[in-house]
Amino acid sequence: MESIVDLPAQTDRTANDHVSAITGGYVDPALTAIFDGLRETASEGPSPVWSVLNDSARLRAVYDTGLIQTGPHPEVDQVVGLTIEAVGIPYAALNMITDVEQVHAAIASRSGEIGEQRTYPLPDSLCVYAVVSGSPLIIDDIADHPVLRDHSAAQSGVVGAYIGIPISDDAGHAVGTLCAWDTQPHHWSSGEIQIMTDLADVVKNVIFDQ
Template identity: 80%
Template sequence: MTPPSPTEATSSDNASNDGTDQHGETIAHSAERTPIDPLAATNAAYPDPALVAIFEGLRSTVAGGQSNAWSALNDSARLRAVFDTGLLEPGPHPEVEQIVGLTINAVGIPNAALNMITDVEQINVGIASRSGHIGAQRTHPLPDSLCVYTVVSGSPLIIDDIADHPVLKNHSAAQSGVVGAYIGIPIIDDAGHPVGTLCAWDDQPHHWSSGEIQIMTDLADVVQNVIFDQ
């Protein structure tokens, strides 16, 4: 499948289907998605204690403990869905790599990637960077992953300034200065299993507009079509 052009993927900040919370902050949503958890990440200070509990539970899980987050990651049907994508096989994967490359141009952000999440690690299957420095390391342990939080919640994770995030401000990606702002959209199969994320990030804080969120959501839908409908 040929991915849409940036103009086809772009939507206005004033689009009628954009949602806002009581503070006027944008909420990412998609009528086509079937997340495994109804919790949605917003640009606000994550007031929902259940969402914070998921994040905190996952932090203990990747450190060796047990939690509901571990159950979600280790679900056998989800893991089978991850392997069935075929993206864990050695690349290249030109169709998804093309979409990742399109993402940095369509959103106007320095970095983007498509990552698969197993029960033990994050596996990068496509990455693009305006700097051209993408590095050779394509696997990362879960404690170093931000995308794992998107997969566990089954919902978009949107962070304008990670230094102000109540849970992730101490994450290694934040402490190292690699990530200042992040957006991750879950890639979900037809049975509702989140297998990975299409994500983008900047090393500086960045306010994600409703238009940028919609572009990311649209491109994640294209990725899903490429992976699961081929």
């Protein structure tokens, strides 16, 4: 995962070292910084993560897609349904990250059900990590993940494996992700990652009329 320009400097070194000591492995400082920043956003107000999510140009790009509005979005729904078929995973969605007040809007496909729209709060979102970093988030087994194993999605059993590819406009503003997940662990092969990346490009072309 690529570093966030202003986030690694905000990382709590003690917390990072603690996680490393527990797992005995490398912990991505950028991901840890985002994790800590999200907690600050939820409990203490503005943080570097808040600044990224609430950037006016990024929010304008989100709302300009028209996908936050209720109603059918057949072209997007079709790509999301294709994602499930192509990757062979039971759940997929195009998740649009709005802001820290109305954080998460989803045009989702669950096991072939097209067009379900839901909203849920920032702490329950995995896609927000990909949006803030601008890099894919790939998790084979969230229960073994050194940073996200205590995430609500892991604790609830909703997510065992996850992949999220950020969707950005031409100016580089990440508006959301194309994601897929399973309730069980799953090793994401290089072929599956490429499929997700290609489909994310299709979604970008659809929503930005390219």
